[in-house]
Amino acid sequence: MSPVHSGLTMPVVRRIGRVLLGAALFLASLGGICAAGVTTVMGQSYPLSDQRPPARGWPAPKAIPGGRITVAIVVSNAGSVSADVLAPYEVFARSERFAVYTVAARRTPSPLSGGLHLLPDHTLEEVGTGAVSEPDVVVVPAVIDPTGTAEKPLREWIAARSRYGARLLGVCAGSELLAAAGVLDNRQATSFWANIGSLKRNHPKVRWQSGERYVEDGAITTTAGITSGAVGALRLVERFAGAAEAQRIGSALHYPGWSLGGSTAITPNHLALSDLPYVLNAAFPWWRPTIGIGLVEGVGEIDAAAAFEVYSGVSFSARAIPISATGTVTTRHGVVLLTEPAGTAVPRVDRFVVPGVRGDLTPALASWASGRSLTPELPGGGRRDGEFGFDPMLRDLAAHADSATARTTAKFSEYPVGQLRLSGAGWPWRPTVIFVVALAVSVGVGMLTVAIPRLLRRRTAGTVSRSGRGGPGTTPAR
Incomplete structure (x- = not known):
């Protein structure tokens, strides 16, 4: 059926097309501005390090005392969440019962969220070959790309530590790295509240829980978002070093609402x-x-x-x-x-x-x-x-x-x-004002599909009008 017979004349079809194109341009413009902003933020939050080793090399890692409970804090060379790494580190290191070290695929400056860099103490290979003590506890933070190819060695290393009997502590979205390593299948676990929905879809074999500060299932403990890692670490201090030691450290840290043996329930968050x-x-x-x-x-x-x-x-x-x-x-x-x-x-x-x-x-x-x-x-x-x-x-x-x-x-x-x-x-107000400006610019870009055809029609009409009046050498009609 032709456009005329269907009730849609060609001018109407063109008008609908311009509206759809304008909407697409509006969305592309606003989306491009937002994408540029997020890219800027992430680049500054996880900056690449251009710091090279000093002439004498990087400082040697501290010695790991013998006869202690050994804790390995995993660090991704591509980027990890600062508090996921550093908060559990401090909790365990406050006790002389524990020996704590950081470990990564390479001993190179590794980004932490917010703009910081950390130099890992040891490498995955050093632990795997026995050059460094096997950990009794492995702390797994959120990393930039937990399921990516680059983190395959880290996932394999975590799975191997689990097979060797290490206790695993997944902090915040570190649970996704644990799930990708295959160690959470058929277990209960929790994570950062905004990730629970996608984790349920992507890792259906895991029984994901919401509204818990931490969840324990066998030898694996997982925690809710970022700062919950401190509470999860205190729980493991209690398990390995006793209630008195956990109470001493917890009382010094003053995490709001924490108490020895207290409830793990927290108010579930939603967008x-x-x-x-x-x-x-x-x-x-x-x-x-x-x-x-x-x-x-x-x-x-x-x-x-x-x-x-x-x-x-x-x-x-x-x-x-x-x-x-x-x-x-x-x-x-x-x-x-x-x-x-x-x-x-x-x-x-x-x-x-x-x-x-x-x-x-x-x-x-x-x-x-x-x-x-x-x-x-x-x-x-x-x-x-x-x-x-x-x-x-x-x-x-x-x-x-x-x-x-x-x-x-x-x-x-x-x-x-x-x-x-x-x-x-x-x-x-600063980002709100920028958003309003970006919105106005995007609306302007979308309106080009209406403004340009109108401008062209005006120019065409003006040209026709001038030619209709005649030019030099013509005889006006009488």
């Missing part, structure tokens, strides 16, 4: 309209502030992780740049972190915050800050008695960004905030 700040900050990062994170020798692992997760790794509200006196920092319990050395090569920063410091700043960092007219700040006014390391960071985020972003950051870190008083702007 909601209040999560919009997370999307806005991730998709529209332009003109966000750059924060220098001053790291000093002996900084607590949780303090360091909290700074990079809260500002950059989860909230995306700022770009975080690690800065130290020399370019490397050894944390309180021996993790080697790589930073920008304080000097002229450090990019411009808008603020300079120093987490976990109770005394004076080191002279090198103080001098560098003074030369840049920066005032070193303790995030959130510094950690108060009875606070976990994330509390001052979330207070600082609310005060300098907005409280909505701070609450969303806590939610996506699966961290309680009932104990916090968050004050600051109520909404992330």
Whole structure:
């Protein structure tokens, strides 16, 4: 049936086509802007390291004491979540009953979320050949591409440790790496709340649970999002070293709501309209502030992780740049972190915050800050008695960004905030304004399918009109 007989004339068909094309251009434009924003955020959150070994080589890993319960913290060379790695590390390392080391496929600078880099202590091969002690516990964090080809050696190594009898602790989305390694089949497990749906589809043999801080099934423990790794590690401290040791460490850490033998149930999270700040900050990062994170020798692992997760790794509200006196920092319990050395090569920063410091700043960092007219700040006014390391960071985020972003950051870190008083702007206006501008630009791009044909018709009509009036040498009609 012809367009005329069907009631659709050619002008109508063309008009419908222009509308559909305009809608496609609008979506492509807005989607392209958002994709560029997310790419920028991820590139700054997991930056590639150009730091080469010093002339004397990387610092030697600390010795692994004998006669202790050995814990291996897995690190991906492509990128891991900071708190998934560092929080359990600190929990176990606070006890002399445990010997803790980090392990990766290669001993090269490995990105941690938020802009940090870690130098692993040992390699998978060293453990596999017996050069390094077999672990009694393996901690598996969230990594960038858990099912990708590049992580196949890591998956195989984890499966082998499970066969050899190691206890596995999957933190947050680290459970996806465990599932991909095949060790969760026919077991109960949990994960980061936003991933549960896709995990059920992609790994149907696993009995996924929601609303639990951690789930134990045989020799495998899995936890909810990011900060839950500290609670999962405390549970394993209790299992391996006893209730008194877990109580001692847990009381010193002050994780909100934790108690020895307490309930594992937590309020299940779901996507909601209040999560919009997370999307806005991730998709529209332009003109966000750059924060220098001053790291000093002996900084607590949780303090360091909290700074990079809260500002950059989860909230995306700022770009975080690690800065130290020399370019490397050894944390309180021996993790080697790589930073920008304080000097002229450090990019411009808008603020300079120093987490976990109770005394004076080191002279090198103080001098560098003074030369840049920066005032070193303790995030959130510094950690108060009875606070976990994330509390001052979330207070600082609310005060300098907005409280909505701070609450969303806590939610996506699966961290309680009932104990916090968050004050600051109520909404992330910078990314909201950029979103409105991007929306207007995208609407303009979509309208081109209407504007261009109209412009062409006007030009054609003008040309016809001029030719109809005649030109030089013609005789006007009488």
